[in-house]
Amino acid sequence: MNKLPQFRLKQNFYCLLATFFCTASFSQKVTVSREISIRNNYAYDILPNVGSNTILYNDKGVEHEFEVYDKNLRYKTTVSPEFEKKNIQPIGIISRDSSIYYFYSYREDDFLVTRMVRFDSLVRVIDTSTLAVKEKKLISSSPRFAHSEDLSKVLLFSPDDRKINLKLIDLNTFTLVYDFNLVAEGINLKSDFEKIAVANDGQVYIAARKSSFWDRNPSGGFSLIRIKNKDVSYIHQFSPESDEMTHLKLDVDNVNQRVVLAGFTSSSDETRANGYFGFSIDPDSIPDEAEILVNRFSPEFIAEITGNKPGKLKELQDFLIKQIVVRYDGGVVLLCEHIREFIRRGQMNIPGQFGNNFGVRGLIDYYHEEMLLLACFPNGQPHWQKVLFKKQFSQDDNAMYSSFFVCKTPSAIRLLYNDEIKNNNTVSEYVVDPLGNTERKSVLSTEYQNLRLRFSQATQTGSGSLIVPSEKNWKMNMVKIEY
Numbered sequence: 001m002n003k004l005p006q007f008r009l010k011q012n013f014y015c016l017l018a019t020f021f022c023t024a025s026f027s028q029k030v031t032v033s034r035e036i037s038i039r040n041n042y043a044y045d046i047l048p049n050v051g052s053n054t055i056l057y058n059d060k061g062v063e064h065e066f067e068v069y070d071k072n073l074r075y076k077t078t079v080s081p082e083f084e085k086k087n088i089q090p091i092g093i094i095s096r097d098s099s100i101y102y103f104y105s106y107r108e109d110d111f112l113v114t115r116m117v118r119f120d121s122l123v124r125v126i127d128t129s130t131l132a133v134k135e136k137k138l139i140s141s142s143p144r145f146a147h148s149e150d151l152s153k154v155l156l157f158s159p160d161d162r163k164i165n166l167k168l169i170d171l172n173t174f175t176l177v178y179d180f181n182l183v184a185e186g187i188n189l190k191s192d193f194e195k196i197a198v199a200n201d202g203q204v205y206i207a208a209r210k211s212s213f214w215d216r217n218p219s220g221g222f223s224l225i226r227i228k229n230k231d232v233s234y235i236h237q238f239s240p241e242s243d244e245m246t247h248l249k250l251d252v253d254n255v256n257q258r259v260v261l262a263g264f265t266s267s268s269d270e271t272r273a274n275g276y277f278g279f280s281i282d283p284d285s286i287p288d289e290a291e292i293l294v295n296r297f298s299p300e301f302i303a304e305i306t307g308n309k310p311g312k313l314k315e316l317q318d319f320l321i322k323q324i325v326v327r328y329d330g331g332v333v334l335l336c337e338h339i340r341e342f343i344r345r346g347q348m349n350i351p352g353q354f355g356n357n358f359g360v361r362g363l364i365d366y367y368h369e370e371m372l373l374l375a376c377f378p379n380g381q382p383h384w385q386k387v388l389f390k391k392q393f394s395q396d397d398n399a400m401y402s403s404f405f406v407c408k409t410p411s412a413i414r415l416l417y418n419d420e421i422k423n424n425n426t427v428s429e430y431v432v433d434p435l436g437n438t439e440r441k442s443v444l445s446t447e448y449q450n451l452r453l454r455f456s457q458a459t460q461t462g463s464g465s466l467i468v469p470s471e472k473n474w475k476m477n478m479v480k481i482e483y
Contacts, residue, residue: 028444031480032451032470033073039474046469046478048461051098051121056478062086066100066123073478079123084113091156092145099126101171103145103156112136114143114156114167118174131156131167131176141190143167148198149254153177155198164189166227168202177202178230184208185235187223194222195250197259203228203283205259207250221245221292224259226283237289240277245292246270247321249334253280256330258378264321265294272315273297278324278332279380293380305338305370305387319372323406325413327434330378335415337403338369344395368392368402371415375436384436390428394421400471405455409463416443416455416466416481427453444481451479 038044040060047055053076056067064083068076084106091103091114100119105112114132119125139158143165146155156167160181168177182189192208199205209222221239228234238245243265251260262278275296299310306313318340325333344363369391375383392402404417407429415430424447431439446453451470458468464483469476 029482030444031073031482032449033069033478033480034075036067036476036478037474038471038476044469044476045093046459046467047093047095047100048459048467050095050100053121054467054478055095055100055121055123057093059090064088064090066119068122069478073480077122081117081119081123081125084108084115089142091143092147092154094147094151094154096151096171101154103131103154105143107136108133110136112139116169116174127174129174129176131169132179139165146196146198148200148202149252150200152200153198153202155196155204157196159190159193161188161190164193164206166204168198168204170202180230182225182227182233184223184225187225187235192223194248197250197252199252199257200254201257203252205250205252205283207248207261209245209248222248224250224261224286226259226286234286235288236286238292239289240265240292240294243267243274243294245277246273249321249324251324251326253326253330255326255328256280256378257282258330259283259286260324260326260330260332261292262321262324262332262334262376264319266315268315272317273319274315276334276374277380278334278374278376280326280330280332280378295374295376295380295382301385305372316372322403325406325408328410331383331434332376332378333413334372334374334376335406336372336374338367338372339399339403340367340369341365342367363396366392366394366397366399366402368399371404371430373432373436375434386432386436386438388415388430388432388438388440390417390419392418392421397421400454400456401452403456405458405466405468407458407460407466416458418453418455423450423452424448425453427455451477453479 042059045057052071054069058065066079088104088106093102098121103116105114111133115130118127140160141158143156143158152172154169158165163181163183165181167179170177187208195207197205204227206225207222224236226234246264246266248263253260258280260280264273265275266272275294277292277294302313303310319336319338321334321336323335342365371388373386377383401421404415407414412431412433419426419428426445427443429441429443452472453468453470458466460466466481468479470479
């Protein structure tokens with residue numbers, strides 16, 4: 001008997017007193033933390049399941065605060081660790097089991113020092129390590145951050161014109177695996193860099209293509225660099241049957257030990273798409289040069305999405321691939337969204353209060369509408385296609401309350417979103433199984449709760465729970481939703 005496909009669930013899950021509310025019409029339990037000021041924040045991160053605690057990290061420039069909450073989002077304490085310098089530069093932070101791993105750098109005379117520290121669930125230092133000490137003049141870009149699905153490997157990488165510096169850290173042993181500069185012939189690893197992915201076994205994959213749509217190689221494809229270790233790497237070339245590849249996505253299927261690739265194709269420009277591709281492949285079976293199977297959008301499918309007569313439009317416009325989901329069989333589901341922006345008034349220069357001229361940002365309308373789901377078998381053949389309708393409209397808010405969040409379980413994915421962008425709002429979801437069957441449900445109402453939920457920044461904490469930040473007037477609440 002053939003088993004039905006399942007979605008892959010990632011192994012890591014992400015008032016003075018917290019308040020609870022639920023209604024008879026909704027079966028979810030919702031917990032809201034105390035109100036938190038974020039006026040002085042550069043950024044924040046929510047780290048769930050650190051032992052029995054949830055940690056809120058606040059980056060305030062020269063100050064770095066860790067707020068500790070219990071599993072019911074009740075506030076416990078705030079910790080401000082001491083570092084070697086006041087002006088440290090955060091690189092990345094993750095939580096794993098009962099520990100927090102924090103990566104940062106700072107200047108020491110003419111050198112740049114890169115370090116990592118491990119905290120426990122109460123933000124007490126367990127261990128520290130210096131990863132690198134290098135002359136500042138040799139470093140031309142700030143390091144970026146990536147990690148494996150199981151959080152056992154962390155990669156710090158800095159693309160440059162002729163090379164990319166890679167630092168791989170094994171968190172199981174709290175050691176630096178390697179630190180070296182990779183050079184790829186014919187590839188500018190700064191301007192051509194597209195995506196990077198880290199496998200659980202420590203292999204690294206980099207996708208690169210020419211930075212200009214009109215100045216790419218004749219094949220319209222991209223390069224895939226596979227780094228097995230410091231001394232062994234390979235370069236593979238992928239090209240479509242025709243047209244240009246756009247919106248490239250890269251991932252790793254750690255269950256089946258395959259690399260996953262997906263994207264759109266276009267015959268005109270990057271805002272349009274006439275087809276798509278999505279597949280997974282054994283990295284040891286990738287040829288030096290490969291042609292990708294492209295699935296063209298049919299006139300009937302384009303008509304279903306746009307509402308026009310079949311054949312009137314040849315391509316979709318303004319769709320972005322927001323995420324890809326890998327099934328247990330190695331199949332791929334592309335999650336796409338229709339996103340448009342309209343400027344109501346162009347950028348203008350107006351006299352300042354004291355005679356200075358400052359640029360005023362244009363007034364912008366944001367539309368986040370239909371979600372498009374495209375499922376492929378592991379070999380790239382199409383499986384099913386779905387159009388899920390929603391209408392989100394907002395003005396001058398950078399669309400911070402729009403879009404959706406993907407909550408993954410082995411039997412389904414849940415796409416959660418705000419029905420409307422306003423104070424009193426209903427949260428809805430589409431439940432999609434691996435065969436493409438869908439069901440739309442109402443999840444909760446924010447009426448009288450004074451919540452503005454940012455689902456695009458949510459964090460999954462278990463197979464049936466997530467934490468969503470709610471932001472309003474420079475204040476934030478953490479909102480935990482449990483099914």
